[in-house]
Amino acid sequence: MxxxxxxxxxxxxxxxxxxxxxxxxxxxxxxxxxxxxxxxxxxxxxxxxxxxxxxxxxxxxxxxxxxxxxxxxxxxxxxxxxxxxxxxxxxxxxxxxxxVPSSQPPAENRTIHPAPPGEFVGLANPVPNTPENVMMGKGLFSAFCSPCHGAKFNGNGPASDGFNPPPANFVDPGTIAQLQESYLFWRIKKGGVGLNVEGHPWKSAMPRWEVELPDEWIWKIIMAEYAGSGQKPRTWE
Amino acid sequence: MRGAPSGRALAALLAATVGLLWGAPVLSQETVVVRVKLIQGEVPTDPTAPIWNTIPATEFPMSPQVHWPKRILQVTVKSIRVRGVHNTKHIAFLLEYADPTRDPADAAALEFMVGDKKAHFAHGQPMAQVEGGPVNIWYWRSDTPGAADMNAQGFGTLKKQAQQDVQAKGVWKDEKTKVRFKERKLIPRKDAQGQAVKDPKTGDPLFDEETKVVEQEVTGVWRVVFVRALTTSDPNDAQFQPGTFPNIAFAVWDGKKLESGDLKESGSQKAVTSWWYFNAEPPTNYAIYLYGLIAVVVAAGVEYVIIRKVKKGQPA
Known part of the structure; x- marks a missing residue:
């Protein structure tokens, strides 16, 4: 050759x-x-x-x-x-x-997990991880989160179809398994409008739950999301 | 004959590469776009105008509005079909969706961003780390002639503009249409003996989720046309240029009156989408064909010079 x-x-x-x-x-x-x-x-x-x-x-x-x-x-x-x-x-x-004029919309370089504000880095879940708390968290998840994120935590809830980007699939190892509990606390508490510009907050349908749910409930929901999806929070140890 | 076998192989490889590159699709995005076709003459203001049948529709699934209170978990309209045309001066959108009852409070709306700042799809509500802009909302209600041209920048700020630039007309027909949507059911998991299976750790009953696309025949279709100039003199309006990709969002209300006297959907209880795109087809620029032809001629010329030098024994 x-x-x-x-x-x-x-x-x-x-x-x-x-x-x-x-x-x-x-x-x-x-x-x-x-x-x-x-x-x-x-x-x-x-x-x-x-x-x-x-x-x-x-x-x-x-x-x-x-x-x-x-x-x-x-x-x-x-x-x-x-x-x-x-x-x-x-x-x-x-x-x-x-x-020739493009028939494709502009590329969307959205960062799925942008950096959280400093005050939300490294927070520990103050709620003990007991079966009772996880059970209560699952009930809260069912009431507030499952319409979008799905009863099986897979982002396939009945209200998910019209939203772009779609709700996160927690069963996917690329989502909450890559994140610390404090990150989820920020995302749930501040919602889509809490994202920085890289996260394209103007598109997110994630509610700002701090106006409706106490922090303790949010921490319980986080425990339920990990337990229900079979994932574990990321730790630095 | 030296060089012939390697020449054939080289040509084959070049051809294969060209073929692969030729057939290689550009990176596609999973983004749905309303293609607003350029037409000659006036844009149709009538939802039943025959021209709409020649325009391809884009279908958007709709979600119940669960983003902010007061929420709703079940909505009548599961998806919406959207068509668009423009004539470089005016733009028209046709929304088409199944709604089995014709009610005075049935309504639909389009939403756009105003200016260069990004606006949240939920009424341009404030964002913590991004300075957002307002939204322009075109609202039609079946018992009110025309449309309301409105602005919002946050919940509770919805306001009708002083200058009304939008026209709208809706027609409901009791024709049959097929509606396709995803239906999800949770089925209790059972073992071979028919007993409920429980999570060994928590003792919770386990479920299997069944998701299937359901097709239902619905009698009753709304067709609503919104018309406006592509650009206006009102700074509160969204302005559109052919060839660009402005954001667009949709909302629909089923205004059916329940036995309680309440409306099935009203206010923030509605079917919604978040931001998608539309693209008003730009007028054909024939210079593009000329530039392509010039490129062919230049490339052929370069080829000719190279081959001539090669044949003379001078490396190019």
Whole structure:
């Protein structure tokens, strides 16, 4: 396999990994970032391939011969023609795509768990974690929280459908299992309107429960949310 | 023949890459947008105008208003279908939803942010760490001709504007329509012997949640059209530019009178959505096609120069 072929294989492999591989473990990457990775890979290939005269010939020789049509016949000739026609068309399409008004709304870079205010960091739950308190917390959760967060703590309550963003799914290990009890206390007490700008408070339907519920009830609800969802609060120990 | 096999393979790889990139979808967002189509002529003020049948609808699920007191847990309208058209001067939204009874207090509203500041979807209520702006609410009620053009910036601040710029008209028909919504039920979990299963730690009875999409046939549909100029001279109004993505939210009240004499839904007890988007289709800019064509010509020219140099034995 020539160096040019190896470079081409590497480019395709990088594309497949960032386009289809990474989304298996993280959020899908935007095409702009994928293009950046492909560009950086191409730069790396060119730098590596031009370290010596021999490697330069190994890298660029097949490309120049392909572009020049030297020694090509049959399907290779047709392939060259196709590439020469496709490249300008792709450039034209890309230009058109960049200029045409977008049909997608602006990207929403909402931070799901923004930093809480200082006074809510590291607070300990003052309510003893007893079966009675958890039971009372479940009753409060059922009365005040389950219409949105669901009777099974999965964010699938009957009032959840019209809200964007949807209510949190506490069973998901990416939500309350990643947070301390004091964080939940802040979120429940101050509600969606208590979020900072990164949390897009103008969209949140989470009520500001401090105007309706005493702190003790909120702490009990927090215990119920962990118990009912099978999660444990995050600790630093 | 040197170079031919690697040339074919190189072409195949290039073609595969091009194909993958060509077919690669852009990063999509799970965001619902009302596509407001650009039309020629006047925008329809009649909810039954035939042009509405040619405009695609966007459906939004509705939630009972549980964000602030006085709450409600069950609402009549489970979803709303929205269509929009504009003619670069005026914009019209058609709301369509199933409501089995025609009542004087049936009502619907649209909500928008005013100005550049973000406003909370619940009447622009104050936010602790963000300076919010007001909202502009267009309100229609079936027993009142026209619409009310209002502002709010916090609960209890809803106020009719001095300058009324919005028109609205609603038509109720006793036609049959199918309504689809999610229904959730908690089913007590039972063992093989039919006995209730309890949590071994707490002793609580365990339940399985069953969620299914239910389709019901409802007789009775409201179609309500709101019309306003895209831009107005009133600084209290939301202003719209084609091609942008302003936020929009919806609210619906079933004004059915209960046996107690109370209305089924009124005031803060209503079906709501939080913010979504609408996009007024911009007029076609034909220069875009010209710029694309110029790009094709320039790329072909660069290709020509490179190939010419390669054929002369001078690396480009």
């Amino acid at each position: 020539t160096l040019a072929m190896k470079g081409a294989v590497l480019l395709v492999a990088v594309f497949l990994i960032v386009k289809f591989g990474l989304p298996l473990i993280t959020a899908p990457l935007p095409m702009s970032l994928i293009w950046l990775y492909l560009f950086l890979t191409t730069v790396g290939i060119v730098v590596y391939g031009t370290l010596s005269a021999e490697s330069t010939e190994a890298l660029l020789g097949p490309i120049f011969r392909f572009l020049g049509g030297e020694g090509l016949n049959g399907s290779a000739k047709l392939a060259r023609l196709a590439v020469l026609v496709l490249v300008p068309l792709l450039v034209g399409w890309q230009t058109y795509s960049e200029l």
